[in-house]
Amino acid sequence: MEKARSSAVLFATLLLLWIFLNGSLAVDVLIVGTVVSVLIVLLFKSSLAAFSELKTTPQALRAALQYCVYFIKELIKANIRLARIVLSPSLPVKPGIVKVRTRLKSKMGRLLLANSITLTPGTLTVELKDEWLYVHWVSVESSDVEAATTSIVSGFEQYLEVMYG
């Protein structure tokens, strides 16, 4: 059951992608897209974690939306801060690699978290081991695990937790 649902989600995603790429709803385009999507779903049935773990409750969808808004805000902030560092003559960096812990359990949730961290102010995920993330930080504020977790991870985690659990 769970498998069927995730297969269906993958199929729909692939077909939608195909239609977007073609920019048309002609019958021949749809037929080719359907055949190829079915083939891909059959081939990759065993590795569908990304789609089966996503929840589709209204709360999850709202969290996904809030996550997107928050993410864009953080991305812009990251770029402005980086521009300020690069443009100042003294180059005020204080780099280091800190360790943070995530509460997220699902693989996809952790992947999104790692990606988000990389694109937000001054942080870059270097290594991901179980619940531990090693993050390179341009200006280290605290090397303590708890404090670093609060300031790097928590912002995204609150949304991803609802989306993936």
Added chain:
Amino acid sequence: MGTLLDFIGGLLLVTGSTFLLFGGLGLVRMPDLFNRIQAGAKTTTLGTLLILLGMFFLQPQWGLKLLLIGLFILFTNPISAQVLARAAHRVGTEKCAKTTVDRLEEDLGEKS
């Protein structure tokens, strides 16, 4: 109306290019590889997204394809940055003198 859209599109293109310029500047100025990756990953993501958005204002009929390119960049850019950083750390790339702490190295040291 057309000129207004052109204006917004042009403005977005210039803003995006400016961020890309900062990214390039960051590549030159940052002291070590990890900081350079940071400069590269963030600016190329936002810079390219802004340029894509600007193109959308100039050529609205490209919208769907631009959206796909944008999503692709959003997912692949950070992953490539992470993989580069991880590979660099594993082969022991030198960190700049200002580096304060390296928890990853500490943890690896304990295990081996």
